[in-house]
Amino acid sequence: MKNAWKFPGGLSEPGEDIGDTAVREVWEETGIKSEFKALLSIRQQHGAPNAFGKSDMYIICRLKPLSFHINFCPHECLKCEWMNLTDLAEADDTTPITRRVANLLLYGHREGFEKIDLSMRELPSVHRGLFYKLYHKELPELYENIARMD
Secondary structure, eight states: OTTOBOOOOOOOOTTOOHHHHHHHHHHHHHOOOEEEEEEEEEEEESSOTTSTTSOEEEEEEEEEESOOOOOOOTTTOSOOOOOOHHHHHHOSSBOHHHHHHHHHHHHHHHHOGGGTOBEEEEEEOSSTTOEEEEEEOOOOHHHHTHHHHO
């Protein structure tokens, strides 16, 4: 959809982590500094005409703003502004995925983000000296070390 409200986004650089991509894209498009908090959802799509012949995964992250003054990139955006999530979810000129994510964020804001967030844990890989990032719902403390208890 052209001329529709949407969240900032873009392609990852080779070797760039999901959260780093989200933070970079928000900065490039809006001038807002932010911090990665959690992964919210993933859209997977095949056969999209602008996906360079690849399957397309659109990963939606929840970020915490560290600045609030907008200095948007006119090459990437026609307009950029802070919006109330309810207004965004109800706007006629928004993309379906943006509407869905706005509703998801409203739910998280009202009921607690632990109900929607897929948080990230960095864990040691089986390959010496390497680490990987695992995104999942938070485990209750009791289950963090349950294997050690059995």
